[in-house]
Amino acid sequence: MAVSTVGAASATRAGQDPAMCPYRLVLEHVTSRWGVLVLIELLERPYRFSELRRAIGRVSGRGVSEKMLTQTLQTLERDGLVHRDARPVIPPRVDYSLTDLGREAAEQVRALAQWTQDRMADVERARHAYDEARQARDGAHNR
Amino acid sequence: MAVSTVGAASATRAGQDPAMCPYRLVLEHVTSRWGVLVLIELLERPYRFSELRRAIGRVSGRGVSEKMLTQTLQTLERDGLVHRDARPVIPPRVDYSLTDLGREAAEQVRALAQWTQDRMADVERARHAYDEARQARDGAHNR
DNA sequence: CAGTATCCGTAGGGATACTG
DNA sequence: CAGTATCCCTACGGATACTG
Secondary structure (H helix, E strand, C coil), rough: CCCCCCCCCCCCCCCCCCCCHHHEEEHHHHHCCCCHHHHHHHHHCCCEEEHHHHHCCCCCCCCHHHHHHHHHHHHHHHHCEEEEEEEECCCCEEEEEEEEHHHHHHHHHHHHHHHHHHHHHHHHHHHHHHHHHHHHHHHHHHH | CCCCCCCCCCCCCCCCCCCHHHHHHHHHHHHCHHHHHHHHHHHCCCCEEHHHHHHHHCCCCCCCCCHHHHHHHHHHCCCEEEEEEECCCHHHHHEEECCCCHHHHHHHHHHHHHHHHCCHHHHHHHHHHHHHHHHHHHHHHHH
């Protein structure tokens, strides 16, 4: 049975909408495109800004824009998940790391990401089955 | 230490970009705004289309549009997480439920949502601290 | 009821240039 | 290096109307 009140949903644009129940906002920060990646990477070790940027955009297509990374980090910092350690040296050096709270979140996110990877085979099979069924249907429809 | 390969990230627009490593796509489907809510609701019990629509948009602001719910459900169905049971009666009746695979995903998502709720107090405190520190800084900056 | 098809607005997010 | 400030565009997602 349900764990408790999680089943109570809300909606509206995510962004800054004040009319949304507060926990949904945090959830969206954590599950956001870059939020997910930032948390997972920081679970490994602390990172500097540009270092993190490169780490995230490692594989395929271009990575995060500076703007988005900044924005993501600020949001997560404000929520108390990420710690920002800016040291007044030249050139500037800023290290980002997880807080205890952030680590808890990151572990859950990583678990989900890991699950996704582990189950990719099943997903791929489901997709092919779906696509073939669809094609058969559309074919019948057109003849 | 890291569980394995999850730390390897990718990027590019989520949508249908073929150049993104496949598991990231599934992760984005699962963590998408409506995907999260659909999975959590369906964990409770099966739902009919409109019923699900209403259940999701229960609390605050307006809920999901038909379009978005349809799209979300189709994506999740294609990924093999949701089962669609369309019965040829009049009026049409379609029930959505979780597959075994979907249930695994949904449980992780619900755990994350639950965690978020449980830790809201900490998050709120962090936010106030952040906002005050920021205001103090900006104040000093302007004087 | 359960969708599909269209039109359309907006803000999410990328690229670039500039600052401390 | 680590950001901020701007410009700009597209695709996410809402509203509406129509179909099976």
